[in-house]
Amino acid sequence: MTGRDGVEDLLRGLVPQVLGVVARRFGDFDEAEDAVQEALLAAALQWPEQGVPDNPRAWLITVASRRLTDQIRSESARRRREEAVAAMTPADELVASGPADPSGVDHDDTLTLLLLCCHPALSPPSQIALTLRAVGGLTTAEIAGAFLVPEATMAQRISRAKQRIRSAGSTFAPPPPAELPERMRVVLHVLYLIFNEGYAATSGPDLQRSELTGEAIRLVRVLRRLLPEDGEIAGLLALMLLTDARRVARTGPEGELIPLAEQDRDRWNAQELREGIELITETLAVARLGPYQVQAAIAVVHAEAARADQTDWKQILSLYQLLQQLAPNPMVTLNQAVALAMVRGPQAGLAMLDTLADDDRVAGHHRIDAVRAHLLEMAGDQEAARSAYRLASKRTTSLPERRYLEARAGRLPAS
């Protein structure tokens, strides 16, 4: 008999395939998604007790379809759809003992589903919530727990996200080919955000949230299996692995943040580093270059330094210059200023930071003050460094970051 964890893993893997079939059959993504979620909950209760059915996928499709059929029948106002259901194969016939769906359309379904959940009409928090539920198979309660909101609030947010997709006129079908590159970019960005939500979690009550890194990595792996030639998917996976490898080393026993330069590199996860390095090395050799690949390459340079003072900053600087060309962004400039300071000294870095002064996208952002503080400290201007740390500390909305910045300020002797 499969244990509870085994069942959960099995279910998570089956979600996109099951939802794909049900959504296409009934032509309604919103209701199909609710029905599949109910089928998942039923399976999570029954399977650990009664054993996993011979064909778990067909079981889920049957249960979800039956719920959907019941629901449609009970709502007389939906007569139009009832007629459509009546014309369909009775749900019971789906419990065939052979392979449930020999047509092999699963692949497209998972991709279509991801593209739909990351619909550009939705805000990033809604894209994240819907992706985690409809593609990741997380329950509403789990997602609500990860984002520290009541379950009813999260349920409502997911339901509204689905309504918005519907009013944007999107159904369960792939977007037009012309829109595909931009839509794929959004999908990768949403998966990146899910990863970051988990990576930012530090300790204690955040543990549930930290599982989001694993979920993001799992989803990118699924995507990579579907589109193995895509360099940016591979780059994103490598970036996540190389970043996640530092997870244990990035916080101290009290949950305090430890900067890259001070981390105990023996605590970095060697297996994740190896996989990330291999993956990005292979990819850079063959794929068309993109921002995630460059960011992964930067992470590799950090990973390859046995000690912080052995970091090849020249190489990191040239990679940031490349990234700036591929995807110009003030946050890239910020990191580039750090690399520049490490290569040519703090004044050069500070001068680069000054170029961001009039950039509305990052005006008042605490990270600029934090970097300025580090560079001023490097330059030996302790008084100015202290003020910059304190300013950054006031501006951040993250408790661990505030603690870190206060500690840095406190380390500098008062004048």
Add this chain to the structure above:
Amino acid sequence: MKYLLIINMNPTIFETLSEAEREAVFAGHDAFQKELKETGELVGFAALADPAETKTVRVRDGVPAVTDGPYLEAKEFLAGYYVVDCDTVERAGELAAMIPDASFNAIEVRPVMESGGLEM
């Protein structure tokens, strides 16, 4: 991003409202809560009892001492709050403007600190 919408109350202003206007404030809160639930932005809320009911606790040399009344006597006091989770600070401002008390007292919009953080 979560925000605390702080309802500051000036009782002398509230007392100038007519019965119907006060009733509209209470009804307005019901409507606001309903709206927030529908948009999926409500995290929590509370209305607070009169400051006269407040007890203030101080611990000095390990010994707690309890006194009646608020820590600070002020013209305004905290009457209640909403915690919302919304996409932008602009949206938080829009929500604050929907609180009925905004039309005669003031609502403060304060970001809530997050428990996560990134390496610097």
